[in-house]
Amino acid sequence: MERRTEMVLKGKMARFVGFGCLVIAGMCVASPQSASAAGMAALENTDCVKCHANAPKDVEAAGGKHKTEVTCMDCHDGHPPNVKEIIPACSKCHEGTPHFKLDGCLSCHANPHAPLNFKFADDITAPCLTCHTEQKEKLDANVSVHTELACSFCHAETHPMVPECLNCHESHSADIVQADCNRCHEAHKPLAVAYGDDVPGLQCAACHDSAYALLQSSPAKHHDVACVTCHQAEHKMVPQCEDCHGTPHPEGIHSKFPKCGDCHSIAHDLNNWSEKGKPVK
Template sequence: MNTKTKTWIAAIAGLAMVSLHGLAFAAGAPAAPAAKAQAAAPAKAAPAAAKPAQGPKLLNEDCAKCHAKAPADIAANGGKHKSAIGCQDCHAGHPPTVRKIIPLCSQCHEGKPHYKLAGCNTCHSNPHTPLNIKMGRNITDPCLTCHTQQIVKLRENKSKHTALACTFCHDTHGKIPECVLCHKPHSKEMTQADCKKCHQAHMPKAVAYGNQTPSKDCAACHKAAYNLLTASAFKHKNLSCVACHQAKHKMIPQCQSCHGTPHPASMLAKFPKCGYCHSIAHDLNSFKAQPAPAAPAPAAKKRK
């Protein structure tokens, strides 16, 4: 093969290579890399993934569309569960997405001794009516975490009430029973308001009364003294019982606190008690009531 023939063969092969390269570029083959002197352009950051769309926040009215009883209870007697919080403040979520939707009371209620007690639903059986409290007959200790003054009165002023559980009388929280449910009234006319004039339930034997207490209230227990006084012909009949027996039950004043000492000392030495002559304050000058003291016996003569 001569030189001229070899030259033609090389030219034809070069043309074939150029044709094949052009076909590959047209078919989408990657272009040749840029010159090293030219810096590669920085790649653009991929767009951030879009957050899933959130539904609208539910309102209490939305919950009530299915749960009618709970909102009705709260509206009737919800206390601060009505005025301070909404449904989702306690119930965060809803099945099946959230399983545990009944919160512990301690989620909100903390910082006081009462909140440390176990078994909240023993008394607060319906959290939607938290102050509608029903209790058993022998509960005292839980009550004392709030009602400390009452137990102090009961223990410092012993009576039959001291031995009773709080819930013997207060079987519903806030209930104050009528005294006559257990105690026979002093008179048929007595009302609960009359009882409270003299008796405090947690210290019933520490009887105290105001200076306007009518004598008929005293007469319910002290009938004999009242009858004597009203039948008397003397000025004492015009006084109310509390004018003499002031402030404290069974207080008996000294006659001298009003009358001074109208008799000479020699007479008082012989009759030291006013009642020797004037009987009792409710029945003055009824001399049959108490005899005068016997004269002292003469001293025996000494034998010679």
């Protein structure tokens, strides 16, 4: 009888000790808020790395504001077994803009510990436009093949990945490299060709080779004038001779020959007439 009583007491003690271990374990995994309310020891941010090696590494390497603005315990309120639902919704912190109202955050931001390291799915445009409205406005106002493409067709793989034009387009000439493309063609309105006053004539020659060849062989002063000096700012802009030269001749000459080319031929090949006697009328 005594032996049986002793065994029962040992069993109860074992269950009590086991229960005590669970309580101790519970004390080790309580969040600061719940621990304070229950009078238990609280988790600290320095505890996380003891078990979770990869997440802190990701945050350290590419956490962005998840590294600088929040801590582990700001996002994860507690730990199993006391708290079972420890993965917060993105909307817990991210709100107030159209982008944060999108569903399926993890389809792009697959790793919340490195939120800006992500890849796009195929044919994504609408989510991009919640932030990049200016680019869409340019594409719609300047219709081209680019208008029909999904954002992710060009900006694939990572964000903010900017592709090289030469990935899809052949260069106009061997003298034009990737760094030169944006001097004339803005990607979101590629047919609205505009340029600064530093574009060399050799780049214009890639398309306008005949005009450039005439200019280079001309003995006139126009030989030394850059293409962009006359054809300013906007592609296909053709200046009037008077814009630079005014009316240098007597009024009678200008009345008889109202078009400068009647006497001087074309601007790229001044005063070089293929037919003898021209331009006398």
